[in-house]
Amino acid sequence: MVLGYRAVCQECDYETSNPLDFRCPCDSVLELVIEEPFRREKIAHHEMGMWRYVEAYPYLRGKDLVTLGEGWTPLVKFKEGVMFKLEFLNPTGSFKDRGASSLISAIRDEVLSREGFVAEDSSGNAGASIAAYSARAGIKARIYVPASASGSKVQQIEAYGAEIVKIEGNRQKLTETAMKEEEGKFYVGHVYHPAFRDGMRTLAYEIYEQLNWSAPDHIFLPVSAGTLLLGVIKGFKHLLSSGEINEMPKIVACQSEIVSPVYHKLRGTSYSPPETTRSIADALISTNPPLLDLMIKELRSSGDAEVVTENEILNAYRELALSGFYVEPSSAVAYAAYKKWSREGRLERHDRTVVILTGHGLKSPFLPNL
Ligand SMILES: [Zn+2]
Missing domain, CATH: 3.40.50.1100 (Rossmann fold)
Incomplete structure (x- = not known):
């Protein structure tokens, strides 16, 4: 039992304060409950990592944290209206x-x-x-x-x-x-x-702080199992319910055409994965993610989904690398989806967009024919 730790089942009325429980006895997903509002004045400004937000984690307050200096990754302007969040610069090379x-x-x-x-x-x-x-x-x-x-x-x-x-x-x-x-x-x-997913909310707090206490209009991120997507949504919902922001950013779940269960379920179209799910976005493998229903529920209220072809991913990967951003092809999926929306005129001129670059290029050696 850990003080301040309350995980509840998304299907039945089971709840637990034991962080060793990874799912409900009914087999459904557990979700950690946030009991307190986010308070800007509680940020530990001397901490230059994600644990500057430790006050938003009652179950970790006052504990010796296991840290390698993760978080507080750069938010870099790529071009007018578009910023990259460099999650591939985390200690092991990914947002995880x-x-x-x-x-x-x-x-x-x-x-x-x-x-x-x-x-x-x-x-x-x-x-x-x-x-x-x-x-x-x-x-x-x-x-x-x-x-x-x-x-x-x-x-x-x-x-x-x-x-x-x-x-x-x-x-x-x-x-x-x-x-x-x-x-x-x-x-x-x-x-x-649920305690893994819960760490992802710091990403929302960081974007909010790095944008001088405001939320962007859109966030494009790659989706496989859904931990990043759900964590970022949860973080922004927390900021919204705490009165820190007035509106949720639109969060766009980006997938490859080959592995696209979230996109299809949200659209109400059928999806059966091809026999070989070989995509250059090789970190995005979840054809039937256990968190699918939870993702759809959250996306219906504050998001959207997009799919991109292998060619679009490859082009986005090349363009990122040729601009100095060496990320794994799976990260390029989010940028490819952004480009698609931009091409189709789905973004307003004054919109502010954040694209999350999730994993380092050195982790997935890959030689496209440049
Ligand atoms: Zn249950």
């Missing part, structure tokens, strides 16, 4: 560090006192992030990855000292194996755990 820092901070004492270890299923950015923050906390991490996984992200996970377990079979089998109960194992899968 925000969630890993909040989650590992919330559970560290409990895991250490029971001499346990954490388990996550991801061969990508989340796996690397959980491995890094576990290392920082002195906790053992076991990361389950598909048998075929290789490349720089897996190397990064190994470098942090995590144990890698390769599993044959599909994504669901991987998750089930990682979740399987075992002595000392604490499952911290980023897709499910």
